[in-house]
Amino acid sequence: MKTWLDLPADDLFGVDNLPYGVFRAPGQEPRVGVRIGDRVLDASRAAEGTPFAQAWAYPSLNAFLAADPETWRAARAWLITAFADESRRAEIEPHLLDLAEVELILPIEVGDYVDFYASEAHATNVGSIFRPDADALTPNWKHLPIGYHGRSGTVVVSGTEIARPVGQRKAPSDPAPVFGPSVRLDIEAELGFVVGGRTELGSRVGVAAAEDHLFGVALFNDWSARDIQAWEYVPLGPFLGKSFASSISPWVTPLEALRYARVPLPAQEPEPLDYLRGEGLFGLDLRLEVRINDTVVSRPPYAEMYWSPAQMLAHLTVNGASIRPGDLFASGTISGGRPGERGSLLELAWNGTEPIELGGGETRSFLADGDTVTITGWAPGPDGARIGLGEVSGTILPAR
Amino acid sequence: MKTWLDLPADDLFGVDNLPYGVFRAPGQEPRVGVRIGDRVLDASRAAEGTPFAQAWAYPSLNAFLAADPETWRAARAWLITAFADESRRAEIEPHLLDLAEVELILPIEVGDYVDFYASEAHATNVGSIFRPDADALTPNWKHLPIGYHGRSGTVVVSGTEIARPVGQRKAPSDPAPVFGPSVRLDIEAELGFVVGGRTELGSRVGVAAAEDHLFGVALFNDWSARDIQAWEYVPLGPFLGKSFASSISPWVTPLEALRYARVPLPAQEPEPLDYLRGEGLFGLDLRLEVRINDTVVSRPPYAEMYWSPAQMLAHLTVNGASIRPGDLFASGTISGGRPGERGSLLELAWNGTEPIELGGGETRSFLADGDTVTITGWAPGPDGARIGLGEVSGTILPAR
Known part of the structure; x- marks a missing residue:
């Protein structure tokens, strides 16, 4: 799928991937991020107002994992559209951070x-x-x-x-x-x-x-x-x-x-x-x-x-x-x-x-x-x- | 040790015991309790103002377990005095609940x-x-x-x-x-x-x-x-x-x-x-x-x-x-x-x-x-x- 980001066609982290992690920006509390290329979307801020934004504000994926598969699918569909649709660029781009500037922490609080x-x-x-x-x-x-x-x-x-x-x-x-x-x-x-x-x-x-x-x-x-x-x-x-x-x-x-x-x-x-x-x-x-x-x-x-x-x-x-x-x-x-x-x-x-x-x-x-x-x-x-x-x-x- | 509570001398849960648990009183949030006889001390409320009261306000023992052994000892000494010293009766007794009236829940969030x-x-x-x-x-x-x-x-x-x-x-x-x-x-x-x-x-x-x-x-x-x-x-x-x-x-x-x-x-x-x-x-x-x-x-x-x-x-x-x-x-x-x-x-x-x-x-x-x-x-x-x-x-x- 195409994206308004300037990514090589063979990028391993293109818009069809979008893995979740937890990042800490300098001086800030950790929260959920989504990787695209060499950047991280500050997901809870970018998605403010959506039903999943709050679950992304936590310092692990656990709150999002507690949701149901419909929510996971809706969240992923929202993310794909956000990166694919040129008209969303102005809204989304300010929430992208360089991967090199953030610390990646353990993505889940492991239960068993x-x-x-x-x-x-x-x-x-x-x-x-x-x-x-x-x-x-x-x-x-x-x-x-x-x-x-x-x-x-x-x-x-x-x-x-x-x-x-x-x-x-x-x-x-x-x-x-x-x-x-x-x-x-x-x-x-x-x-x-x-x-x-x-x-x-x-x-x-x-x-x-x-x-x-x-x-x-x-x-x-x-x-x-x-x-x-x-x-x-x-x-x-x-x-x-x-x-x-x-x-x-x-x-x-x-x-x-x-x-x-x-x-x-x-x-x-x-x-x-x-x-x-x-x-x-x-x-x-x-x-x-x-x-x-x-x-x-x-x-x-x-x-x-x-x-x-x-x-x-x-x-x-x-x-x-x-x-x-x-x-x-x-x-x-x-x-x-x-x-x-x-x-x-x-x-x-x-x-x-x-x-x-x-x-x-x-x-x-x-x-x-x-x-x-x-x-x-x-x-x-x-x-x-x-x-x-x-x-x-x-x-x-x-x-x- | 003697206590102002009316307990038989051979009570298994006398003032030398004082185990910790987590109770839920009807309509309230669970919090830490201490057993004496057939009663439960609502510990965080009874101990308000002490350094350990806040750790007892949680719905598991984990916050208290995160403290150090000095805190555990100080907390236990406080509890023993509270039950042993007749002059504390008026202060403590209102925070005792009958065991039969509360629900006891899992006392710890088990890590490993x-x-x-x-x-x-x-x-x-x-x-x-x-x-x-x-x-x-x-x-x-x-x-x-x-x-x-x-x-x-x-x-x-x-x-x-x-x-x-x-x-x-x-x-x-x-x-x-x-x-x-x-x-x-x-x-x-x-x-x-x-x-x-x-x-x-x-x-x-x-x-x-x-x-x-x-x-x-x-x-x-x-x-x-x-x-x-x-x-x-x-x-x-x-x-x-x-x-x-x-x-x-x-x-x-x-x-x-x-x-x-x-x-x-x-x-x-x-x-x-x-x-x-x-x-x-x-x-x-x-x-x-x-x-x-x-x-x-x-x-x-x-x-x-x-x-x-x-x-x-x-x-x-x-x-x-x-x-x-x-x-x-x-x-x-x-x-x-x-x-x-x-x-x-x-x-x-x-x-x-x-x-x-x-x-x-x-x-x-x-x-x-x-x-x-x-x-x-x-x-x-x-x-x-x-x-x-x-x-x-x-x-x-x-x-x-």
């Missing part, structure tokens, strides 16, 4: 955060590495989207520095656990789904209704200390190996902006139980790119994910668990079937046996202090356009 | 909720039942307090009805998973620790500093669907088997009120790593009682718990995970070494092989629809007094 494990290639790789004597996929894997709760209080915005975590680890050859900084610090390139709306305890969100609660997506890096995780995770799952930090993009792309990226799911065999089946299930053709410092180390294809977002949300609530605006669930590591498509260093360097090259003679099996990891991504838009996902980046500091 | 697994008897029993061919305790159990994150959005106040959860289960003999209401619905009698204060990402709370963040305790029932849990929990831990609901007492007993209940920990062998060691580590001599309908089915002794609350909090944060006011961690099921002291039906009826008797010819291996589970407890106070813990209760509704 659940991490899934929805990539068959990833689960197969991890199973092969950690449990070489057993089947790579556990018997439940193709029957339900495996997930677990993570720490919502340590979800941080892109750019936050990540101190190398400290904790217990024990290699099989160690006689007793040892304590110290993690020596197997890893990334997990994931997609986060931001949940809107609210349900009551005891009710469920079926696959057909899931779209009403899937507000949007954001790139997500679930930092993982593999050595801490390996020692702690039996029998109750990952805890300190994950809870030190997870980074999220400041920009939440509405699901509506990804309608050209919908693709069929991979075949699901065996057929899942009824509550995980439905006509409209879709995957998303998102192309990710993972960089460590200046080197692209992987290009994970989201389209290969086994479970759809609607299936994940339906499963999450099938037991009657309620949802709140600001809940967040992540896809789990996105790995494609080919080696250059793996979303973690554990897989890329195959548990340290095949270190990857970063150029300049540097190699990595896991992250080194000072490394900066950046995940970017895009999706097909209308007429050959690309819808950019906001990047998520973080630099590793030495252990404190 | 972590469930530990700190009872050696419980872990041993569960290991023996679920993994009969392996060692009952996993190799990590005595080296670290095992824990995992649960769903904070489904922590509900005592009295909330609990719909039987629905989901997938698969007995080893089933060829494929089946879908339906859980047929192995269980309880877990636990103690919840309410966290106050805030730390920064990347910092830790050592065992010595833990007390500054341990505001108080509340009885907790971590409802568990054993069949759903058994099918889903490998490899990433419990998810839907737990996330449908956890019930908490409306009354949070300050840790200060439990100073006469401090007891040495059981011997920890092997000695844990340095960050889990300290001079002042203590257990708590809390005596719990679990009733199903009218029958006492268990009397779990908290004093036998292997890991101290300070060790649990130190472990939770050793990797740099930050904490927020309103975070909650629970002890895990409290089971003593004797059969009548087990904190779950899984253990009490030994995986269904020894159903327990409820009287009237009724037996239970797991919960039936209509069952009401009530957990009560008390701790030794000064001069032979007892400090009552607020009860947590819930009734099972049929699956929706």
Whole structure:
């Protein structure tokens, strides 16, 4: 779609994208912003008088997430018109700020955060590495989207520095656990789904209704200390190996902006139980790119994910668990079937046996202090356009 | 300690107790209350003009939890004087409401909720039942307090009805998973620790500093669907088997009120790593009682718990995970070494092989629809007094 802004035709943040975030202009309270090109619309001020302006005046997206899908659609339609219609220019332009002049903060107050494990290639790789004597996929894997709760209080915005975590680890050859900084610090390139709306305890969100609660997506890096995780995770799952930090993009792309990226799911065999089946299930053709410092180390294809977002949300609530605006669930590591498509260093360097090259003679099996990891991504838009996902980046500091 | 209120000497909620909760009087906004006997002090109004009155005017304890331990101590000293000093009667008495006239709501906005697994008897029993061919305790159990994150959005106040959860289960003999209401619905009698204060990402709370963040305790029932849990929990831990609901007492007993209940920990062998060691580590001599309908089915002794609350909090944060006011961690099921002291039906009826008797010819291996589970407890106070813990209760509704 055309806009009165002077944007290149291939801009990743054109008028067909319009992701939401929360910005702080110098000396002002944070509030909701909408990205276009390299600018941020001060949304609540630009939209004064509309039914959604008030929800945009808060320092997180949560008030807007508490609204209904009709409101989300009306708000997006208003924004598209505001940028597409030349006659609105004089009214809108004064509310555009340069991205470089504002601080982007955590876009949501995270309610509950659940991490899934929805990539068959990833689960197969991890199973092969950690449990070489057993089947790579556990018997439940193709029957339900495996997930677990993570720490919502340590979800941080892109750019936050990540101190190398400290904790217990024990290699099989160690006689007793040892304590110290993690020596197997890893990334997990994931997609986060931001949940809107609210349900009551005891009710469920079926696959057909899931779209009403899937507000949007954001790139997500679930930092993982593999050595801490390996020692702690039996029998109750990952805890300190994950809870030190997870980074999220400041920009939440509405699901509506990804309608050209919908693709069929991979075949699901065996057929899942009824509550995980439905006509409209879709995957998303998102192309990710993972960089460590200046080197692209992987290009994970989201389209290969086994479970759809609607299936994940339906499963999450099938037991009657309620949802709140600001809940967040992540896809789990996105790995494609080919080696250059793996979303973690554990897989890329195959548990340290095949270190990857970063150029300049540097190699990595896991992250080194000072490394900066950046995940970017895009999706097909209308007429050959690309819808950019906001990047998520973080630099590793030495252990404190 | 004496009070001008007309309370029996053995009242569980005397002036040495004074737990905090949140009440709603008819037609009014919820705010913080303090229980004494069968009455509730309208705390923010009674304390008008004090430095803590404003924090008590909120509809949760979170604002008060955000204060520092000095403020908590000053507030408690003010309350004790208010009830002990006869000259304060005329000032205070008008702010006392009958418990029967108010609604008690969830006392905290739960930040992150972590469930530990700190009872050696419980872990041993569960290991023996679920993994009969392996060692009952996993190799990590005595080296670290095992824990995992649960769903904070489904922590509900005592009295909330609990719909039987629905989901997938698969007995080893089933060829494929089946879908339906859980047929192995269980309880877990636990103690919840309410966290106050805030730390920064990347910092830790050592065992010595833990007390500054341990505001108080509340009885907790971590409802568990054993069949759903058994099918889903490998490899990433419990998810839907737990996330449908956890019930908490409306009354949070300050840790200060439990100073006469401090007891040495059981011997920890092997000695844990340095960050889990300290001079002042203590257990708590809390005596719990679990009733199903009218029958006492268990009397779990908290004093036998292997890991101290300070060790649990130190472990939770050793990797740099930050904490927020309103975070909650629970002890895990409290089971003593004797059969009548087990904190779950899984253990009490030994995986269904020894159903327990409820009287009237009724037996239970797991919960039936209509069952009401009530957990009560008390701790030794000064001069032979007892400090009552607020009860947590819930009734099972049929699956929706």
